[in-house]
Amino acid sequence: MTRFMALLCLVLAALPWRAQADSLRATGDLGVVVERASGALLIIDQSDHAAIGRVEGLGDLSHASVVFSPDERFAYVFGRDGGLSKVDLLTQSVAGRVLQSGNAIGGAISDDGRLVAVSNYEPGGVRVFDAGTLKMVADIPTGSKTIGLVDAPGRRFVFTLWDAGETWIADFSKGEAAVTPPKITRVQGIGRNPYDALITADGRRYIAGLFGEDGLTALDLWQQPPIPRRILAGYGRGEEPLPVYKMPHLEGWALAGERFVLPAVGRHEVLWIDSRSLEEVGRTRTHGQPVFAVARPDGQQVWVNFAHPLNDTVEVIDTPSGEVIHRLTPGPAVLHMEFTPRGHEVWVSVRDAGRIDIYDTHSFEKLGEVAAQNPSGIFFTARAHRTGL
Amino acid sequence: MHEAFPILLLCGLAAGPAAAAELPPGRAAELERLVLQDCGSCHGLTLKGGLGSDLRPENLAGKPLDVLTEIVLDGVPGTPMPPWRPLLSEAEARWIANYLLNGGAQ
Numbered sequence: 001m002t003r004f005m006a007l008l009c010l011v012l013a014a015l016p017w018r019a020q021a022d023s024l025r026a027t028g029d030l031g032v033v034v035e036r037a038s039g040a041l042l043i044i045d046q047s048d049h050a051a052i053g054r055v056e057g058l059g060d061l062s063h064a065s066v067v068f069s070p071d072e073r074f075a076y077v078f079g080r081d082g083g084l085s086k087v088d089l090l091t092q093s094v095a096g097r098v099l100q101s102g103n104a105i106g107g108a109i110s111d112d113g114r115l116v117a118v119s120n121y122e123p124g125g126v127r128v129f130d131a132g133t134l135k136m137v138a139d140i141p142t143g144s145k146t147i148g149l150v151d152a153p154g155r156r157f158v159f160t161l162w163d164a165g166e167t168w169i170a171d172f173s174k175g176e177a178a179v180t181p182p183k184i185t186r187v188q189g190i191g192r193n194p195y196d197a198l199i200t201a202d203g204r205r206y207i208a209g210l211f212g213e214d215g216l217t218a219l220d221l222w223q224q225p226p227i228p229r230r231i232l233a234g235y236g237r238g239e240e241p242l243p244v245y246k247m248p249h250l251e252g253w254a255l256a257g258e259r260f261v262l263p264a265v266g267r268h269e270v271l272w273i274d275s276r277s278l279e280e281v282g283r284t285r286t287h288g289q290p291v292f293a294v295a296r297p298d299g300q301q302v303w304v305n306f307a308h309p310l311n312d313t314v315e316v317i318d319t320p321s322g323e324v325i326h327r328l329t330p331g332p333a334v335l336h337m338e339f340t341p342r343g344h345e346v347w348v349s350v351r352d353a354g355r356i357d358i359y360d361t362h363s364f365e366k367l368g369e370v371a372a373q374n375p376s377g378i379f380f381t382a383r384a385h386r387t388g389l
Numbered sequence: 390m391h392e393a394f395p396i397l398l399l400c401g402l403a404a405g406p407a408a409a410a411e412l413p414p415g416r417a418a419e420l421e422r423l424v425l426q427d428c429g430s431c432h433g434l435t436l437k438g439g440l441g442s443d444l445r446p447e448n449l450a451g452k453p454l455d456v457l458t459e460i461v462l463d464g465v466p467g468t469p470m471p472p473w474r475p476l477l478s479e480a481e482a483r484w485i486a487n488y489l490l491n492g493g494a495q
Contacts, residue, residue, distance in 0.1 A: 036434065037425075062434030080433055103438060121439060145440065162440070195440070195469070211469055243464065243471035246430050247440065308427045309476055333426070351426070374426075 027072040027089050031338070031380035033349065033356060034064045034077070035373045041066075041077060041087055042372050046340055046347075046380060049358055049368040053092040059083040059099075065106045065377060068384035069131065070113035075379070076131070078107035084118055086134060089381070096134040100127050108151040111387070115177055117157045117170075119149035126159055126170065128177060137177040140170055140184065148197025148208055148250075150388045152221055157182075160194045160208050167197075167208065167219060167228075189228050190217045195265075198250040199388035205278075207231075209250050211265060218278055231278045232271060241266025242289065246307035249292050259319070261302050263290035270304060272322060284322050287313050292336065295319070296361055297343035305334045305348075314348060316364070326364050330357045335375070341382035349375035411480040421493065424485055431469060436489070440469060446492035457486035 033042040035054075039061050043053040058064075060081035067076050074095060077085040082101035085094055103122035109115070109131065117128045125141040126149060144161035152158050155173040160166070167190050170182040192212030199206050199221075206219045206226075215233040219226035248263035259281060260273040270293045272282040288310030295302050302317040311333050316326040332352035339346050345367065348357045356370040356378065383389040412420070425434060431441035442448070449457065461482040464472035473482060 060434050062429050063439070080439065081435070081437075103433070105439070193469075212467075243473075243475065244469065245427065245471055245476075247469065308423075352422075 025090060027381050029381075030072070030089050031347075031378060032066055032075050032077075032087070032089070033370075033372050033375045033379075034061050034066065034377040036061050036064070036351070036376040037374040039079075040373070041075065042370075042375070043089055043092060044347075044356070044370060044378075046345070049370065051370050051372070055087050055092055055094060057094060058085045058087075058097075061376070063105065063376075066379040066383075067107060067109040067116070067389070068379070068381050069109070070384055072381040072384045074131075075381075076107060076109060076116050078104055078118055080104060082118075082120065084116065084129065084134065086131075098129070098134050098136075100129070100136065105145075105147055106149055108149050108157055108388075110151055110155050110157070110172065111153055112155060115155070115157075115172060117149060117151075117159075119146040119159050121145045124161070124163075126157065126168075128157070128170075128172070128182075130178070135178075138170075138172075138182055140168070140182070142168065147195060148206075150197065150199040150206065152199060152206070153203040153387065156221075158197075158199065158206050158219075158221070160190060160197050162193055162195065165190045165192055165194060167194075167206065167217075167226075169221070169226075185225050187219060187226055187228060191215065191228075191230065195247050196250045200260075201387060203387040207250070209248070209262070209265065211244075211247070216262075229278070232273065232280050235264065235271060235280060242268070244289060244307065245309075246289070246291050246311075248290060248307075261293050261295060261317075261319075263293045263304070270302070270317065282322050284317055284324065286317075286324070287315055287327070294337055294339070296339055296346070297341065301325075301361065303337050303346060305337060308333075311335075328359070328364065331355065336377045338378035338380055341380065347378050349378055351375055412484055416481070417484065420481060420484055421488065424488060424493075428485075444489050446490055449490055452490075454483065454486050454490060457489065458483045461485055 029046040031044045039058045040054050040056040042051050045052050059079040062080045064079050075087045082104045084098050084100050086096040088095040101120040104118050104120045107118040116131045119126050124144045124146050128138040142161050144163035146159050149159040157170045167187045169185040172182045191210040194208040195211040197208040208217045216231050218229045218231050244266050261270050268286050269283045274281045288306035290304045293304045304315045312329050314328045315324045318325045331350040335351050336349045346359050358368040432444050433439045436444040462474045464470045
């Protein structure tokens with residue numbers, strides 16, 4: 001009994017300490033993993049190679065994406081079911097949640113961190129919320145499935161209409177969002193069925209990939225208004241495209257040296273584009289239809305994952321030579337890859353194995369694993385400080 | 390009643406157990422996973438729609454099993470719906486179409 005009391009005292013004495021230690025935690029090496037089927041977010045510690053908590057009750061998280069508040073404390077989670085959740089990484093709890101539409105596809109946070117925008121399939125359009133309270137401050141119906149939503153410098157959001165082939169720029173720089181509606185610039189002639197878009201890390205170029213045409217469309221956001229420019233037109237060279245079992249993603253289309261790299265649609269290739277002329281400068285044959293082609297932060301390597309049924313494999317391409325220099329088979333259904341901010345490690349989600357694998361990007365050695373339930377997207381908090389992420 | 394019985398039995402065979410019985414053991418569970426995860430990447434994990442259309446039974450009601458099976462096998466040209474023939478047999482596609490019509494996801 002006395003032993004029991006002593007133990008109890010020990011535990012009680014330890015509690016306030018724990019709370020204090022927690023309140024002093026920094027979030028710079030934290031991240032989150034979307035647990036797709038269970039509607040949860042796993043909070044991970046990058047330095048410790050470990051999960052440190054799980055936040056549940058976030059709804060349908062297939063295709064969910066995440067952005068972070070400027071202080072890297074809050075993660076905003078955009079669920080497929082239209083749920084927008086604000087998760088506190090320190091208290092590991094849901095700090096706010098709204099069901100803002102029936103069917104959403106992604107989101108973004110403004111450069112000043114005050115506005116969170118969500119793009120919706122149904123009803124098509126973009127809704128903008130106060131990042132603090134999650135109160136809606138603007139509703140921008142587009143009458144179309146809306147994709148490729150990103151933040152742009154100058155408190156702007158840019159997004160694209162799948163059905164109408166237009167890109168809209170919503171400028172919130174004038175006044176309070178709740179009072180003054182945004183100034184909308186509509187750019188027509190983007191092309192047939194844009195499926196995703198990205199903004200370059202400098203916030204200047206917005207590039208939409210087209211599903212209904214062989215090519216992409218680039219906008220220079222420094223122009224007023226931007227004039228669409230078709231790039232890589234006919235990159236498929238008229239060949240019949242292969243079936244696309246998963247739409248490629250353009251997010252994270254980082255600069256690799258002087259070149260951009262992106263997944264081709266309907267072919268087993270990645271395409272290299274000169275960052276100044278925006279012309280094709282080469283292509284690399286890959287194992288399957290690429291889904292993500294992400295450059296390591298230094299640009300020297302590009303890691304590529306693939307669509308079903310070749311999705312157990314990851315290829316590493318050397319940027320200078322454009323050659324595949326390494327191939328890994330982490331396991332069934334590799335869905336996402338996230339580099340540490342300086343690129344020394346890459347974290348890979350292997351959905352059907354229920355694992356995150358951690359690799360050294362220089363030696364390709366596997367450094368560790370973290371168990372997760374049906375993991376999909378991995379997001380480190382350093383994204384808070386990058387345009388378009 | 391007596392006349393209707395064999396017809397009901399036939400329908401039952403065509404739509405339900407027979408379709409399932411054609412699959413090797415364990416395959417049904419794999420197909421269910423494929424529907425939720427891989428079809429779900431376009432149609433939503435709960436199949437209520439995304440880039441692809443709503444595949445819940447109330448939205449598919451009235452569409453013949455054969456037509457849906459064909460869509461799964463051959464896709465819808467000119468849209469992102471891909472042909473699954475390279476990856477699925479006819480029996481598997483029929484199993485999936487049946488699964489969707491019966492709201493297996495719920």
